[in-house]
Amino acid sequence: MNSADLGRRVGVPSTALFTDQYELTMVQAALKAGTADRRSVFEAFTRRLPEGRRYGVVAGIGRVLDAVENFHFDDEMLAFLRDQNVVDGPTLDYLADYRFSGDIWGYPEGEVYFPGSPVLRVEGSFAECVLLETVILSILNHDSAIAAAASRMSAAAGGRGLIEMGARRTHELSAVASARAAYIGGFDTTSDLAAGFRYNIPTVGTSAHAFTLLHDSERDAFRAQVDSLGRDTTLLVDTYDVTAAVRTAVEVAGPELGAVRIDSGDLLLVAHRVRQQLDELGATGTKIVVTSDLDEYAIASLAAAPVDAYGVGTQLVTGSGHPTCSMVYKLVARASSADPADELRPVAKKSMGAKSSKGGRKWAARRLDEDGVADAEVIGTGPVPAELAGRQLLVELVRGGEVVAREPLDAARERHIAARAGLPMSAMQLSRGEPVLPTEYV
Incomplete structure (x- = not known):
């Protein structure tokens, strides 16, 4: 029996209240405005690595899959939200039927990442994606830091x-x-x-x-x-x-x-x-x-x-x-309706300072030098260059709400050993320094 089987055997209780209140109030307002079902793309990433760190490690993906699978509101939770006047009746009705039905792509567990790496990409309606923000960040920020x-x-x-x-x-x-x-x-x-x-x-x-x-x-x-x-x-x-x-x-x-x-x-x-x-x-x-x-x-x-x-x-x-790796979860693209044929338009926060982000549904690949050692994290929103097509990092995790990528924990452990070995030798230095790979946007 592998580790994923064990996780399911033990069972995971509903994760629906492992969230911030404003996720639910945003859904309420979007439902009233008629924008809740707009097709949307959210990405989890970090703008910078913790000070002095040369690379990050993706961990918690398996737990995220469990959390998404078990994100539903039972009668007791709905009663709590009703009694506390957190959201209104139509929103409670929406939450009562909630099950994530979208798609999730991400870096496989154990892989390394760098500033800007789209570690997780969540696609679906605005309402179903935004509800997952807090629990996803809670898991990824903790587990990746450890x-x-x-x-x-x-x-x-x-x-x-x-x-x-x-x-x-x-x-x-x-x-x-x-x-x-x-x-x-x-x-x-x-x-x-x-x-x-x-x-x-x-x-x-x-x-x-x-x-x-x-x-x-x-x-x-x-x-x-x-x-x-x-x-x-x-x-x-x-x-x-x-x-x-x-x-x-x-x-x-x-x-x-x-x-x-x-x-x-x-x-x-x-x-x-x-x-x-x-x-x-x-x-x-x-x-x-x-x-x-x-x-x-x-x-x-x-x-x-x-x-x-x-x-x-x-x-x-x-x-x-560094008890957190400061990942954020941002809307990067959205359509004007739920129609799959409706064009996704890039969106991004443009505020001053370090909190701005880059819009667009992204892919990521790791470029190698002539010796087979990684030399850049390449991120783009357009066509993937032919030379990078076989080096793409995101894998399909959830399709139509169904988990498609469970794996034994040992697979993630072995992947990390291989990913770390593929970095320049300076990645192993404990002295403070910049990320061992630059992030290039194309």
């Missing part, structure tokens, strides 16, 4: 293991979404069982300091854990004295001890000392896991340390300083 942080940490880890363990540092539902996004971005496992259950992400976990403190001695705690979980378990060795704990751990579990975890102190220095001690005790195969407020910079600083895996919590689930 995935981008995870990708940077994955690049810094250089192939060493990464454990997502941020459930206790964020909202309980955000924790599940964060684990999913982190897995796409390159993390290997999660401590969150809800994420494992919903998305089939491998889960890990053994014990905390409280387990050691529960017992009369550290040896008793280690013995209890090994007796229960086996010699291949991971023992936490920094409750008291690390050197004494490592010695006791090997005495209890033998050289077959799976791993030791270090959660405090100068991790670089302690890791070297622990590795030397383990080897001297004959536990040459015992791995070292480090935790303790790690981010991509701390992980990179431990590149020379004999560390086998990193556990990351707070910095990961908060986007490592």
Whole structure:
């Protein structure tokens, strides 16, 4: 069973009230004006990457598909809207029958993006598209921010293991979404069982300091854990004295001890000392896991340390300083009626400053240089140049209201590895800089 199947098995409640009130009041006014059914095109994109980031990571597409599929107003919700006088009777009647019946195209999950990239394109009537704005942005802004942080940490880890363990540092539902996004971005496992259950992400976990403190001695705690979980378990060795704990751990579990975890102190220095001690005790195969407020910079600083895996919590689930990627959802084209033959006209916000946008229903492609490395994100509204026809980025996700592009989570994870590998090497730099690819409009 793949991750998409698991997501459907668990079930997603209605997402219709995960929205802002003005989405509904716009529908009310448009219904009264006779413009609600005008054929429209909305796009989700970001005007800029978070400061210093070289690329963004598309995450949350699978959750967006679930949200669109489950966006409907039940009787209780309609009663709430009626009792609170949010919208009028005709609008309530419209909402009672609401099901998205349009089309959605977007960057596939795990792909990278840049300023202006049309990450998601939603087409249908104005009313049915505008209602989805808030929930789509809520998912994409959160999940893409976490995935981008995870990708940077994955690049810094250089192939060493990464454990997502941020459930206790964020909202309980955000924790599940964060684990999913982190897995796409390159993390290997999660401590969150809800994420494992919903998305089939491998889960890990053994014990905390409280387990050691529960017992009369550290040896008793280690013995209890090994007796229960086996010699291949991971023992936490920094409750008291690390050197004494490592010695006791090997005495209890033998050289077959799976791993030791270090959660405090100068991790670089302690890791070297622990590795030397383990080897001297004959536990040459015992791995070292480090935790303790790690981010991509701390992980990179431990590149020379004999560390086998990193556990990351707070910095990961908060986007490592950038908890949102500032995506927006804008109307970019609309017709004068619901008639499919009616011409779509580009529309765009033209206000002063950085909040202006570019109108028109867009395509996007990634141009490669002679070595096969990406050198530009090309975006246009007219015909796609022949040389870019095979490099287009948007894929069909929803057709006529029906989801057509579900995939296992591992597919998104593998896609991200490939997409990141296709960028210039400077994309992996952790130092602040401009986006690694320019955005060109044609």
